[in-house]
Amino acid sequence: MSLERFSLNQWTTRYWPLPDLVAGCAEAGVTGVGLWREPVAEYGLARTAKLVRDAGLTVTSLCRGGFFQQPDAIAENRRAIEETAELGAPALALVSGGLPEGSRDVDGARQRVADALAELAPYAGRYGVRLAIEPLHPMYCSDRCVVSTLDQALDLAAPLPAAQVGVMVDTYHLWWDPGAYAAIARAGAEDRIALFQVADWITPLPEGVLTGRGMLGDGCVELRRFRTAVDEAGYTGPIEVEIFNDDLWAMPGAEALSLCVARFAEHVT
Incomplete structure (x- = not known):
């Protein structure tokens, strides 16, 4: 496996300006990038789409939609779907959101996710975008994501067309789950x-647990086992390296990218 499946998620090199990131990826032979809505909005949506396209890169996903506990969630997610389509990305990453402020009703929060997906899926379908439900580690359940396992995500997706709603497999969030490989x-x-x-x-x-993701090979996750399982499940698409880590963010972008590529070859492929 060569670099054709490697994709650099923008948050891995969080402070690398978008034009420099795109130029650095092109120079390194990396053809895929996962983008985030905030820096895309800052640079300009149409301008970003042109920048990436002119460099010969593919946007592998846009992050993120979801956070369905917010009162304006449906309208905001419709905008996120439109942005995903304009960037030519196939998937919008969805982090479902946690409990509304003052609430202890986790079942109600999960039902809210299901209701939102049912409303948004046809809209995503019209734009050729797939909603990718991302389960997060249970420690994030209260404030960020009431979907904690891949099976939960699959159950939420099940009533809706597979072309409109899928799931994301993220090793950082799923490595602990004894049911992950069956899922x-x-x-x-x-x-x-x-x-x-x-x-x-x-x-x-x-x-700071939000910035506690480890560089590939520095922790306890069986990364290659995950990659093999995903391959055996029939997935042949991009593999995004998404690492939130202060030490990595402090490195020059090109150096961080080079390290990611080397560790990807050593521990994932």
């Missing part, structure tokens, strides 16, 4: 795998 096989059988992301889990976690 990956299920996702493949149901044609639901929309995206595959890799990062490692380091112990002990840094104080």
